[in-house]
Amino acid sequence: MKLTQKPAIKALFKSAKQELTEDPNQRIPVHLTVTTTSKTNVRVPGQRGMNNISVPYVIPLHHKIHKSISQAKILLIVPHPTAKYAEIFQADEASTKDTFADIISVKKFRPKLRKDPLSVGKDFDLIVADSRIHEExxxxxxxxxxxxxxxxxxxxxxxxxxxxxxxxDARDANMFADPDYVKAQVRGLLRSTSVTLPRSMACEQGAVNLTALVGYLPDNTAKEIEENSHRVANNIVDNLVDGGARSTKTIYIKSPKTVGLPIWRLEKEGQTLEEEE
Known part of the structure; x- marks a missing residue:
């Protein structure tokens, strides 16, 4: 799928320049959204053996947008009691000794989320949960x-x-978790972006919006935003949209203070977005 990104990215950077003048320390997120045509179904590929819409769909990126594993604040949610897992992951010899900013049981996470959900989202760069209690x-x-x-x-x-x-083997060795394997998964997530899938996979009326983070300004360059957007857009259209490009109405990128800036549009009367520019 050929995208027309340069005008949109130029507009993003122009808007960001003004915002960064007002607050130079902020990181401005850039999201890409794929909008399907009406009555288009969304496919749900299985990931890690979990074919479930509650699992965010992960897309590896060309250029990293998250902090490194040593800099990121990561929350790990585990079954009760917490102490058993903290002892494993925070042991002096464990590769995950400094990986998690906090380890909390799902029992204690519930009231924390209810009390201030937005704070939970802001306090951590990444939140992961033991797959056995993820649904909970x-x-x-x-x-x-x-x-x-x-x-x-x-x-x-x-x-x-x-x-x-x-x-x-783990059961025989009385091992509850493998820190090396857990750390490898966390590192992979920090090198990726994700799409939260809609609860309803079959859209009987309107269109479906599938959105993913593709970068931050000024952290990422225009070229990095462009290459990340290209990978994410093609991945979403090829793997999630039933019907692919034929069922994709538009693709746009935006920051919080810009309108959606189109980078691809379904051909209309033989005219593409590139020809319209």
């Missing part, structure tokens, strides 16, 4: 979303504590 964690978000809007909050990512196929 997501239900906390779903119940809360009926009362307030949580559309800007990314749901926690599930991670496996033991590598698939090695569960029996």
């Amino acid at each position: 964690v997501v239900e906390c978000y779903d119940r809360l979303s009926k009362k307030i809007s949580l559309r800007h909050l990314t749901k926690p990512f599930p991670i496996r504590f033991i590598q698939p196929g090695k569960e029996d």
Whole structure:
């Protein structure tokens, strides 16, 4: 899929320049949104053996947009009791000794989320949960979303504590988790972006918007935003949109203070976005 990005990215940087003059320390997020045509279904590829819409769809990026694992604040949600897992992941010899800013049980996470959900999202760069209790964690978000809007909050990512196929060996060794395997998953997530899938996969009326973060200004250059956008747009259209490009109405990028800036549009009367520019 050929995208026309340069005019949109130029407009983004122009807007960001003014914002950064007012507050030089801020990081301005840039999101890409794929809008489907009406009545288009969204496919749900299985990830890590979990074919579930509660699992954010992960897309590896050309250029990193998140902090490195040593700089990021990461929250790990575990089954109760917490102490058993903290002892493993924060042991002096563990590779994850300095990986997690906090380890909390799902039992204690529920009231924390209910009390101040936006703070939870801002306090951590990444939130991950043991895959065995991930559904339980997501239900906390779903119940809360009926009362307030949580559309800007990314749901926690599930991670496996033991590598698939090695569960029996771990059980024999009385090992609850493998820090090296967990750290590898966290590192992979920090090198990726994600799409939170809609609850309804079959859209009977309107279009579906599929959105992913593709960079921050001024951290990422125009070329990095362009290459990340290209990878994310093509991945979403090829893997999530039933019908691919034929069922994609428009693709645009935007920052919080700009309108949606189109970089691709479904051909209309033989005319493409590139020809319209």
